[in-house]
Amino acid sequence: MAAEYATFGLATAIRAGGVLADGDYQVHRDFVDFIVDGRSLLFRLSDLDAVSPLASDVPPAIFTAQVRSLLLETDAPLPGGRYVIYGCPECADLACGAVTAVILRDGDDFVWRDFAWQTGEQADLEFNGYHGIGPYRFPGAEYRAALAALLDGDRTARTPRRVLLIGARVALLARLAAALRTIGIGADITQDAGAVPADELRTYGAVAFGSAVGDEQRAAVRRALADAGVDVPHVDGIAPIVPLLVAQIEHALDDGPAGRRRLTRLTATGAAADVEVTSPCRVRLTAYRLDRLHRTRTHEVFDGVLSPGVHRVALDAGTVKGESYLVARAPGSVLVTAVTQGKPG
Template identity: 75%
Template sequence: MSGEYTSFGLAPATRAGGLLAGGDVQVHRDFVDFVVDGRPLLFRLSDLDAVSPLASDVPPTLFTAQVRGLLLETEAPLPAGRYVLYGCPECEDLACGAVTAVIERDGEDYIWRDFAWQTDVHADLELNGYHGMGPFRFRGAEYRAALDALLNGPSTGARRRVLLIGARVALLARLAAALRTIGIGADIAQDTEDVPADELRAYGAVVFGRSVGAGERDAVRRAFTAAGVDVPYVDGLAPIVPLLVAQTEQALDRSAPGRRRLTALTAAGDRAEVVVTSSCRVRLTAHRIDRLSRTHVQDLFDAVLEPGRHLVPLDAGATKGRSFLVARTGGSVLVTAVGR
């Protein structure tokens, strides 16, 4: 057993939702990730779409129970002292697969070891163990302080409502319905006049419809500033609901740049440039509007990329005319217009 210490911390994280090509829906989840030795633990798991049990949308009693478990104040939920660290973001059923580890005490220290992927109550370390990961030894005071803060402090969840401003009610209604489908609340208004400051503070982003003028936008910004809340403002690229959902998800990601896997996306002509900070699965989807104002969507790329800058060839037919590109990992979404 290693005697070297590893730092332990917690940080807000997001599993970005969205409307995917083919009609699939990916649910938005806000959660708290484990930061081990200054790096999110999830980043060590390259092709994993998962969330920790410390999610903002779980009932308070269950959230507290999860924290108590990590502190070893309750019995392990799985045999051999194993605890779930990451699970399915859609249903959290063990049958979908989960990353688990043994958590134990050694004096005042906490140790995480024998990481594994398991789909039933027993883990097969030889077949499904994460060999080379851990063991991690955490100083007890640092470990307890981080987890106790979740019990004693304010909610760690991000504001999960967005305000849609505009006069094209039909488009905004479709966008609001799509956002609610993936777990993000949405309200529609023509302006923020006479809206109480407390209500404005509940929003995590503002989406402007294309018909909203500069003066109206400035008035909305002044209202939020007066309410003492800093929110990102989204200018819709095109009247394409899945694209607007992706733009909204991008705006809601308030994590520090160093805690993001997907950090840059540009596209021009027949190629896109993607920058990732850790090994992860990246999907690229093109949205375009043809000369008859019909919308088209096409998946262009789906593969695991290593850290660094990557050039990805694009299908000319999928990006001709007025087109846009969405890059997606499990926790990040970036959107860009395709330049000529």
């Protein structure tokens, strides 16, 4: 198949971390994604939880080596001229599986072809090839300029992975901070943002308020941030449930445009949830509720692959009765909503 010309670009992306319903953790990763003809290449690969090799948390020398590899300034890391395009977000081990492709020069152009899912040294295109993906021919000047910008220090201005936590419930904030740090997000606790140096305030990608924080204290925090020249999302904690708060903060840290998110809408009533996705992907819905003794009850209510569009998922009334919340997760996206006790519209 002849490779047709396509545009090549880069954009910041995240793999949202979180505290899962079974108590396990999912690591947060910031990375640079590949944009082909204006659309994330990752989104063309349905139900794939992966990140590119251009991750923000890799050492600078390794990051530079990855960029130079994609520019074909070094030998291919895998036999047959194959390069890792997306890999495991937890460990980056090839044994976990990776999307690979052949990258070669054709005149001044760069061609990506023969995409495959690979778990060993050799790729089996017949059984594990992505036959509907590529080949893509990228104009050399455009391709080199995009990647060279990363070598000049521009990793596409990613948002800092630190959160400032403000609230009255110290024990809850401590548990929340510990959970965030476990998944790779820095978290600090304060009662007075005005006492935090401006240079330090500029390192935060979001500010989270507990429900007990009053208007006067919120206004003081906003003034301190404005004086420091900081413009970041403010998260209003909706319930004292750590996995729920983690999901809210993960959503706030995702500053990418809606068109580059797999989850774009989530609403829920006591009878059903409506969830909208932009590309085929696995979606997991988890319900959280506080019982009469303010204990957290957690239920997995859906886990399956959804096609692009809006989908209605039936909910068990007993699972989401009273004060309940719903978290939707897809590769790279997370949404949170309170459950309204009524019939779906």
